Amino acid sequence: MSDSVREKIIAIIAEEAVLDPDQVKPEMTLEDLGIDSLGLVESIFKIEEAFDISVPFNANEPAQTEFDISSVAAIVSAVEALVRARV
Amino acid sequence: MKRVVITGAGTVNALGQDVPQTLAALREGRSGIGPLEFRDAERLSIQIGAQVKGWQPEVHFDRQQLGFLDRFAQFALVAARQAVAQSGLDFAGGLGDRSGVVLGTAGGGVGTWDESYRAVYAEGKNRVHPFVVPRLMNNAAASHVSIEFGLRGPAFSVATACSSSNHAMGLGFQLVRSGAAPVMLVGGSEAMLCFGGVKAWEGLRVMTKDACRPFSANRNGMVQGEGAGVYVFEDLDHARARGADILAEVAGFHMSSDAGDIVMPSLDGAARAIAGALADAALTPEAVGYINAHGTGTAANDKTECAAIRRVFGPAAERVMVSSTKAAHGHCIGGTGAVELLACLMALNEGVIAPTLNYQEPDPECDLDVVPNTARTARVEAVLSNAFAFGGMNAVLALKKV
Numbered sequence: 001m002s003d004s005v006r007e008k009i010i011a012i013i014a015e016e017a018v019l020d021p022d023q024v025k026p027e028m029t030l031e032d033l034g035i036d037s038l039g040l041v042e043s044i045f046k047i048e049e050a051f052d053i054s055v056p057f058n059a060n061e062p063a064q065t066e067f068d069i070s071s072v073a074a075i076v077s078a079v080e081a082l083v084r085a086r087v
Numbered sequence: 088m089k090r091v092v093i094t095g096a097g098t099v100n101a102l103g104q105d106v107p108q109t110l111a112a113l114r115e116g117r118s119g120i121g122p123l124e125f126r127d128a129e130r131l132s133i134q135i136g137a138q139v140k141g142w143q144p145e146v147h148f149d150r151q152q153l154g155f156l157d158r159f160a161q162f163a164l165v166a167a168r169q170a171v172a173q174s175g176l177d178f179a180g181g182l183g184d185r186s187g188v189v190l191g192t193a194g195g196g197v198g199t200w201d202e203s204y205r206a207v208y209a210e211g212k213n214r215v216h217p218f219v220v221p222r223l224m225n226n227a228a229a230s231h232v233s234i235e236f237g238l239r240g241p242a243f244s245v246a247t248a249c250s251s252s253n254h255a256m257g258l259g260f261q262l263v264r265s266g267a268a269p270v271m272l273v274g275g276s277e278a279m280l281c282f283g284g285v286k287a288w289e290g291l292r293v294m295t296k297d298a299c300r301p302f303s304a305n306r307n308g309m310v311q312g313e314g315a316g317v318y319v320f321e322d323l324d325h326a327r328a329r330g331a332d333i334l335a336e337v338a339g340f341h342m343s344s345d346a347g348d349i350v351m352p353s354l355d356g357a358a359r360a361i362a363g364a365l366a367d368a369a370l371t372p373e374a375v376g377y378i379n380a381h382g383t384g385t386a387a388n389d390k391t392e393c394a395a396i397r398r399v400f401g402p403a404a405e406r407v408m409v410s411s412t413k414a415a416h417g418h419c420i421g422g423t424g425a426v427e428l429l430a431c432l433m434a435l436n437e438g439v440i441a442p443t444l445n446y447q448e449p450d451p452e453c454d455l456d457v458v459p460n461t462a463r464t465a466r467v468e469a470v471l472s473n474a475f476a477f478g479g480m481n482a483v484l485a486l487k488k489v
Binding site: 045060061 | 132295350385386
């Protein structure tokens with residue numbers, strides 16, 4: 001499951017960043033990818049739709065939510081946790 | 088140029104269904120925010136709002152009228168009746184020929200859209216109510232007000248999201264000031280507290296799940312409200328000639344556009360609107376005692392607005408009182424500036440400054456006198472009311488004592 005989750009998330013992030021999926025590296029931050037706050041909100045929406053999950057994220061306090069957005073790898077593991085919780 | 092004064096005020100909002108109830112709540116620091124109560128509210132992740140509770144449209148309108156009236160138009164009409172009654176104006180006998188109405192709304196008949204889509208998509212019905220179009224159109228409220236009072240001059244609606252009613256009041260002010268109309272009914276109305284209306288806002292992730300805390304370091308978003316505010320703006324000479332009670336003078340207005348980001352606020356755009364209103368009113372920052380802030384309770388708005396006030400006011404920013412009343416009546420979107428103007432009138436006429444409720448932690452980026460939590464008595468000669476909308480459209484009004 002994990003590989004396909006990661007691939008789907010990277011595809012979503014790559015689309016938002018207007019990059020090829022293989023240009024998106026786990027250690028990259030949203031800033032590295034050029035994704036701004038609106039791009040982040042749209043990415044989270046696409047992730048929620050793709051995995052049928054609800055992501056706890058408030059744009060007013062991005063650092064304080066339990067959903068870690070500090071890097072691509074962090075986002076992948078946070079989504080994986082939400083997907084596991086769903087199943 | 089004519090001088091323009093306010094000779095009547097009316098409102099419906101979560102704090103009260105008239106001006107005295109609303110001012111009492113503002114003075115006492117009461118909030119109208121509570122659990123949302125409407126169909127499918129349990130499917131929302133945001134469960135709070137400032138709803139007008141106990142609204143009984145049948146008390147104000149007959150059945151035939153109600154077929155044409157979305158909730159946003161109902162609020163506007165009732166507020167307009169209160170304002171006109173207070174002004175004592177009679178638009179018969181020629182006055183109505185040149186007088187008009189400008190009302191702001193962001194969404195118009197959102198509840199009517201919501202119900203009708205539910206009927207055809209969710210419930211599989213093949214027809215909707217025959218008056219859906221005239222009920223939901225953005226100009227419906229302004230049209231009904233014009234019909235009720237026989238206002239046959241300039242009449243239109245303004246939609247600039249959260250600045251709508253400030254733009255509407257500003258344009259009405261300019262029409263009276265220029266001599267184009269002796270009297271204008273102005274203000275705004277919004278009623279998007281329904282499943283689709285709140286669901287749309289949830290998507291942006293700028294709403295708080297717990298409480299609206301403007302300027303507080305722990306603020307985490309806005310709370311939606313609903314309601315209307317309507318005012319009678321009148322040529323000062325006209326008002327004096329008939330011996331009308333004058334609530335305040337509308338001294339100036341300015342609008343600016345950020346021409347930048349579609350949702351992120353701009354310090355420069357806000358500052359230009361504030362500075363422009365002061366210049367239009369020939370007021371110095373030192374002369375302004377109170378600013379009713381846009382103060383949405385989002386991270387971005389509140390710090391940007393405070394920085395804009397500091398930039399324009401300079402040293403005078405240390406002593407000007409700045410409060411956001413949105414923690415009381417919620418963010419009434421296209422009607423919000425009109426509801427908030429009541430706090431400005433209370434400051435000028437009663438010397439009571441409405442507080443910023445739910446203030447808990449100082450934020451170094453919002454280090455102004457935000458009149459935390461309890462109302463304050465103060466003598467104020469001039470005030471500003473800010474509105475800064477999504478889309479980067481800003482509108483600031485300046486009021487003073489006559």
